[in-house]
Amino acid sequence: MTQRDTKNNLNQQDVNKPIYQADYQDDEIDLRELIKVIWDYKWLTVALCTLAIIGSVFYALNAQEWWVAKGKVIAPQVNDVAALYAQSNKVSAILNANDLFNNDNDNNNNTKQVSKELVELFEPETLFKNFINAFNSSINKKNFLEKNSAFLAYLQAQQISVPSKERRASDQESRQNYLMVLNHWMKEINATFDSKTSEVALSFRSATKASSAELLNEYILFIGENVKQNQVEKFLLFVDSAKNELQVSLSMTEQRAARELAILLQKTEYAYQIASHSGLVEYKTNLNKEDELFQINLGEKALKAKINVLKSIQDLSVLAPSLATMAITLDALNKLEFADDRSFIPYRYLEVVEEPLNRAAPKRALIVILATLLAGMLSIFIALVHYFMTKKQEN
Template sequence: MPSQASDKQYTPHQELSFSTPVFHQPNDEIDLKELFLAFWKGKWTIIATTALFSIVAVAYALNAQQWWSSKAQIMPPQLQDISGLSQQIQQFQPIFDIDQGDGTLLKSEELSDFASPDKLFGHFIQEFNSANNKRDFLDSSQDFQQFKVQLEAEAEAEAEAEAETTLWLYAAWFQKISASIVDKNDENSPYELSFQATEKASSYSLINEYIDFISQKLHHDVINNLTAIISTKKQELFQQKTMLELQAKNQLEIEIFRAEYALEIAKAANVTKPIQINDGQQLFNIDMGSLAIEAKIAALKSIKNLDVIAPRLQPINSKLMMLENLTVDNKVEFTSFRFIGDVEKPLTRDKPKRALIAVLGTLLGGILGVAIVLARFVFRKEEDA
């Protein structure tokens, strides 16, 4: 008799369910409750890290080198600012004007740049930004020299190259002195002068001293250039005078030689009084007669003023006489810019931004503390798994 077990029927589903093993998949999701609990347990790590970074940030902010900037805004000078220079130039203008030979004068533009407000202002900005001028000024500044000595002493103590340190120092300070246009899209925009220094008072005094330094140098350059161009013009006039006098002397000698030959011919021809000869191409004119020719020779030999032979000498001699009586005033006063905003002492420091440094240091410490706690939590969770 067959057993009851053999009569039992199995469905495919039941067979599959018995034959298939069951695997438990790991759960990678992070439980927020566990995470918050981990942060709570690691709160002292977060607090300690945040406090440490805050203390370091505050200490750095309090001990970092301070930098202050004094600024001023300037524009090109007005005509009244350069009136003294303009008067100096105008007295020399007739010497440079060109005589066209028909009674009219052509005005020369050689001196125009010296009394141009825009040219003077552009020259001032160029000199203000000149690296050579910055170096010369800094070398004469006590504030910079003290800072330089301190930095070189630190470099020597740290066994750094003193020459490289000095070059870096100059390059860094060159960036702290600048003259730049306020609005690059506006041609009439003012320029801003800026000088950054380690102290509020020194920043204010240094920018004023540097402005005076550049103004004096520009004054010196303008006067020297004006003197040089006048001296060059004087040499040019002397050369023209020498050339014209030489030409006049040669012409006078030729006229005397011709008259003497004409006298000999007139005497040989027994022509004592003027006669009419219908030949205008004679090399030696004897139509004046020997008596008149003798008088002509005497007159030619008595000529001392060569202006009679070369009329172009007259304006040149007049200009040279003017130059003898005119001098460039080295002390003439003029300014190559005008203030539209006076130099003021800085109200706030440029560097360091103490509050910002403290806040950023605190945030960085807090983020690092949270990261440490989070890393511990993840590692422990992996170990438990």
């Protein structure tokens, strides 16, 4: 083989050789070499981890503590709201027993609907649903916290002032800080309904162990009173509405009956005059037709007696029997005595509220562990970057 053929074979081998083989061998990392690099930078890892431990321990010990008190409630029983439930049923019975509108189906249906709504006001399921909604209401949370001494003490400790109602530009920052803290506290007041068990888990987060349970109990009582007040106001509104409706109906029926009496009296007087002028003294049969305007067939004596009787009528229910029914119903509603039942409870405890055993935050051990792990990972990253940069510069 000539020298030229040998050179051509060598060039052909260079062409067939993969172009990435050399680079691949240069970039290949040996695991032992990687461990050696990490070991060489062990003092960096120790230093960063030590700083992380010190910093995380300092932060964990000085961070604001948060405690979450919890409780569980279920729907109340009828005996928990017995007095108000009995009153609503009593009013419903009064309205249903005295059927005011026998000849008016629309009004009769309206009366039955009002009676149904009255009873439902103090149904255990209705009260419990209202309790959950009121517990999670942002307005109720805000009203409770703004008047609570523990929340105000926390604001004072954080040097956050309660903004005035007047919106001034100078108070903008103070108002913003206040709203941030207020919203932060409000988010930690929760009632969570479990559809499978029909239980509701209540929770309230506070800055101290004792205050968390105390605040949750106070808030539960606050919401219970709020539900009671709302339902009683609705109940009294229903009763007042029924009274007003009865009063209007009674007045209109009295006017209608008085007008009918006046017309009947006037027709009888006209009939008396006709009978007197015609000499018809005694009763005559078949003298009047059924649609006759004046009943002169009664005769002068009977018509005179009828006039005297009509003039003596004082009770208009003789002409309008519904007046008596409405008067009885209105009198029964006016004589109702509404008891302030302080034992009213729109829930029943399944688990009473007690002081929490463990902090919700900060998780001190977890903070230290995570900070140490992050510091270790950072030190390894720095070591590898420094090693590869140094190696590249040497090549």
